[in-house]
Amino acid sequence: MMYKILLVEDDKNISEMLCDYFTEKSSNKILIDVAENGKKGADMAYENPYDLLLLDIMLPQLNGFEICKEVRRFSDVPIMFITARCAQEDILTGYALGCDDYIVKPFSLPVFYNKVNALIKRSKGLVRSSLLKSGTLSLNPNNGIVISEEKEINLPAKEYSILKALLENKGCVVSRDALIKAAWGYDSEVDERALDTHIKNLRKALGDNSKMIKTVVKRGYRIGEDG
Missing domain, CATH: 3.40.50.2300 (Response regulator)
Structure with a gap:
């Protein structure tokens, strides 16, 4: 061929x-x-x-x-x-x-x-990943496009990686360590306060959909549609 x-x-x-x-x-x-x-x-x-x-x-x-x-x-x-x-x-x-x-x-x-x-x-032979969704928030892993309330939003690389990890585990708690690895890589030593800053920026970018990102004290973060 x-x-x-x-x-x-x-x-x-x-x-x-x-x-x-x-x-x-x-x-x-x-x-x-x-x-x-x-x-x-x-x-x-x-x-x-x-x-x-x-x-x-x-x-x-x-x-x-x-x-x-x-x-x-x-x-x-x-x-x-x-x-x-x-x-x-x-x-x-x-x-x-x-x-x-x-x-x-x-x-x-x-x-x-x-x-x-x-x-x-x-x-x-590759079957592309399906669209990741939660309510009116979606992330297409094939083209990197994020839609929130029918509007395309541009996210920096780390916020995109954090959101993708949360949506891939929708409804489940994703530990801080797992989110840091998703955004910074396995060999990175990152202060957890840096993660909190990126979560804050991500929530701001998502507008009303920010309420879907829940802080789970002492465990990490979770995304879901339960308000």
């Missing part, structure tokens, strides 16, 4: 290196189209069916995050970021917007090639 990939990368050396490697390694079974700027990449993603999008983040005209957000409005195509930006906040932002994987430059070509193949093959 032949697969088609869109690479959005403004560094010509990297584009040529990846195209040459994939052509040789796959025996021409993986074809790569290249866009050198974000606007062209977004247009090509809209106009053509691809099996995978490979997006740099720092791009002229539209950055990779903007492309990902736009593509997720009309497609579930797998998306992988290729970038030199290794800050955890950037990685979490990528996942919040709906990317499937993330690799940081510089990287091993064989490892990258295998990650790409694994992602494409998983996607062919």
